Amino acid sequence: MSLDSTPRVLSIQSHVVHGYVGNKSAVFPLQLLGFEVDAINTVQFSTHGAYPHRHKGTILKNEDMETIFEGLQLNGVDYYTHFLTGYSMSPDSLKKITQLVKKLREKNPNLIYVCDPVMGDNGQMYVPEAILPIYRDTVIPLADIITPNQFEAEWITGLEMKDLAGALKVIGALHDKGAKTVVLSSTILGDEKSMISIASNKESCYQILIPKIDATFIGTGDLFASLFLAWSHKTNNNLKLTLEKTIATLQHIVRDTYEKARAIQPTGIMSPALLELRLIPNKTTIENPQITINCSKVTYERI
Ligand SMILES: Nc1ncnc2c1ncn2[C@@H]1O[C@H](COP(=O)(O)OP(=O)(O)O)[C@@H](O)[C@H]1O
Ligand code: PXP
Numbered sequence: 256m257s258l259d260s261t262p263r264v265l266s267i268q269s270h271v272v273h274g275y276v277g278n279k280s281a282v283f284p285l286q287l288l289g290f291e292v293d294a295i296n297t298v299q300f301s302t303h304g305a306y307p308h309r310h311k312g313t314i315l316k317n318e319d320m321e322t323i324f325e326g327l328q329l330n331g332v333d334y335y336t337h338f339l340t341g342y343s344m345s346p347d348s349l350k351k352i353t354q355l356v357k358k359l360r361e362k363n364p365n366l367i368y369v370c371d372p373v374m375g376d377n378g379q380m381y382v383p384e385a386i387l388p389i390y391r392d393t394v395i396p397l398a399d400i401i402t403p404n405q406f407e408a409e410w411i412t413g414l415e416m417k418d419l420a421g422a423l424k425v426i427g428a429l430h431d432k433g434a435k436t437v438v439l440s441s442t443i444l445g446d447e448k449s450m451i452s453i454a455s456n457k458e459s460c461y462q463i464l465i466p467k468i469d470a471t472f473i474g475t476g477d478l479f480a481s482l483f484l485a486w487s488h489k490t491n492n493n494l495k496l497t498l499e500k501t502i503a504t505l506q507h508i509v510r511d512t513y514e515k516a517r518a519i520q521p522t523g524i525m526s527p528a529l530l531e532l533r534l535i536p537n538k539t540t541i542e543n544p545q546i547t548i549n550c551s552k553v554t555y556e557r558i
Contacts, residue, residue, distance in 0.1 A: 261289070261290070261291050262289070262290050262291070262336045262337060262488055263290070263291045263292075263293070263334065263335045263336050263337070264285055264290050264291070264292045264293070264335060264336070264337040264338070264339055264484070265293050265295070265335045265337070265338050265339070265355075265359065266278055266281055266282060266285070266292055266293070266294045266295070266339040266340075266341075266481075267294075267295045267297060267320075267338075267339070267340045267341070267343075267352060267355075268281060268294070268296070268297060268339070268340065268341035268342050268373075268477060269296065269297055269298045269300065269303075269341065269342035270294075270296035270297075270298065270299045270300070271299075271300050271301065271302055271303055271310070272299070272300070272301050272302070272312075273301060273302050273528075273531075274302050274303055274473075274474070274527075274528075274531045275474045275478075275531055275532040275534055276303040276342070276473055276474035276477055277296075277297075277298075277303075277341055277342050277474070277477055278294045278296055278341075278477075279474070280474040280477040280478045280481070280532065280534070281339065281341070281477050281478065281480065281481035282294050282481075283534055283535070283541075284478065284481050284482055284485065284504075284534065284541045285481050285484070285485055287538060287541050287542050288485040288486075288489065288541070288542065289489075290337075290485060290488075293327070293332075293335070295315070295320060295323055295324075296315060297314070297315050297320075297342055297343050297344060297348060298310075298312060298313065298314045298315065298342070298344060299312045299313050299315075300312035302527070303473050303474065303527070304381055304473075305471070305473050305527045306527050306528070314344050314345075315348070317345075317347050317348055317351050320348065320351055321351065324355060324358075328358075333358075333359070333362055334362050334363055335359055335362075335363060335366060336363065336365070336366065336367065336488075337366065337367045337368075337369060337484055337488070338355070338356060338359050338366055338367070338368045338369070339369045339371070339480060339481065339484055340352050340368075340369075340370050340371065340394075341371040341373045341476075341477050341480060342373045342381070342382070342477070343373070343382065343386065344382055344383070345383065345385075345386070346383070346385045346386055346388075346389045349386060349389040349390065349393070349394055350389060350393070352394065353389075353393050353394055353397065356368050356397045357397075367399045367400065367484070367487075367488075368397060368398050368399050368400070369398070369399065369400045369401075369402070369480060369483070369484045370390075370394055370395065370397075370398040370400070370401050370402075370434075371401070371402045371403070371476060371477065371479075371480035372390045372394070372395065372401060372403050372407050372411065373407070373476065373477070374386060374387065374390070374406070374407050374410060375406055375407065375410075376404055376406050376407075376476070377406065377471075378406060387410055387411070390411060391411050391432065395411065395429065395432045395433060395434050396432055396433030396434075397433070398433070398434045398435070399434075399435050399436060400434070400435070400436040400438065400483065400484065400487065401429060401434040401436070401437055401438065402438045402440050402476070402479055402480040402483055403429075403439065403440070404439070404440045404441050404442075404476055405422075405439060405441060405442040405443065408425050408426075408429065408439055408442075409425065411429065411432075412425050412428040412429060414428060416442060416444065417444065417445070418444050418445060419444055419451075419462070419553070421444070422439060422442055422444060422451070422453055423453075423455075423460070423553070423555045425439070426439065426453065426455045426460070427555075430455070435456060435457065436454065436455070436456040436487075436494070437454070437455050437456075438452070438453070438454040438455075438479075438483060438498070439451075439452060439453045439454075440452055440475075440476050440479045440480075441465070441475075443467070447467070448466065448467055449464050449465060449466055449467055450464075450465040450467050451463065451464055451465070452465060452498065452501075452502060453553065454483075454494050454497070454498045454550075455553075456492075456494055458494075459494055459495075459552065460552070460553040460554070460555060461494060461495050461498055461550035461551065461552055461553060462550065462551055462553050463498055463499065463502050463548055463549070463550045463551075464548065465502060465506065465548065468509055468510065468513050470513055470516075470525060470530060471530070472509055472512065472530055472532065473527060473530070474531075474532050475505060475509065475532065478504075478505060478508070478532065478534075479501060479505060482500070482501040482504050482505070482541075483497060483498075483501045486500045486501055495550050495552075498550050499546045499548070499549060499550055500544050500546065502548060503540075503544035503545060503546045503547060503548070504537075504540055504541055504544040506547065506548070507537060507540045507544065507545075508532055508533060508534065508537050508540065508541075509532070511533050511536070511537055512530060512531070512532055512533045513530070515533060516529040516530055
């Protein structure tokens with residue numbers, strides 16, 4: 256049983272010493288939004304993988320993940336309202352996560368499991384390919400909410416999306432695998448200048464059009480998943496408002512990050528270090544995002 260009504264998240268993601276991806280991107284916003292967060296770090300890397308010297312560091316062994324969880328159980332602090340998972344390096348660690356979902360649901364049958372199937376972006380995998388079938392066949396069927404980007408959703412379903420109709424087919428296929436709420440964190444459907452994020456559940460489906468900034472941000476997917484979790488809870492599962500608040504926060508942060516980086520380097524491709532997400536200076540936006548872009552309803556038939 257929970258001690259009070261505070262939502263409690265167990266977040267299993269990467270940790271970087273410098274910068275903002277994985278738990279470094281997710282924990283601070285969740286805490287600001289009133290969540291107690293317990294974090295298990297799947298890796299401890301110097302930086303994320305897009306830096307020129309890639310990431311250096313250590314990977315959590317499966318037996319260590321098990322020992323840590325056992326410690327939580329033995330001390331009776333393993334009650335969570337939400338489980339959030341992201342960057343995982345091996346099929347075995349994903350299998351462990353599957354077991355954890357089951358254990359957490361024994362403790363709280365109403366647990367909400369949010370799975371960000373972090374595998375890659377822009378045609379590039381960040382993690383070993385052997386992870387794909389485990390996400391597809393074992394993990395996603397257990398999830399309440401999934402937040403793949405376009406690349407990840409296409410990989411999982413084996414379907415390409417070139418337009419909205421294609422994206423809706425992919426969403427339908429992901430629902431068929433068992434995911435109750437499917438959110439495509441970003442897609443590019445024809446127009447290279449805008450991104451579309453789409454969220455769908457049993458009752459409804461919404462899309463939101465985002466002007467694309469000409470830069471590559473890392474950690475935005477992890478931030479997206481944590482914000483979507485938080486606003487789903489805070490709006491009592493209002494899908495439209497959740498997507499609007501999530502995008503409002505992200506847009507403010509990516510724009511501010513880009514503008515501050517451009518002030519330092521006025522032209523040329525900016526380094527990953529310059530484009531680390533400015534989470535801390537945007538604390539008030541995370542707490543109280545001002546909606547500037549509205550969602551529109553999408554009607555489609557689930558086959
Ligand atoms: N270049 C960009 N321009 C504008 N917004 C962006 C950009 N990159 C990311 N975002 C924002 O971050 C969100 C998540 O980005 P996404 O690329 O899907 O994450 P990832 O690929 O890291 O999983 C998008 O919905 C969008 O709001
Ligand atoms: C260590 C680590 N965690 C997580 C991510 C995922 O980042 P994103 O939120 O952009 O998908 C990356 C991407 O390079 C990474 O290197």
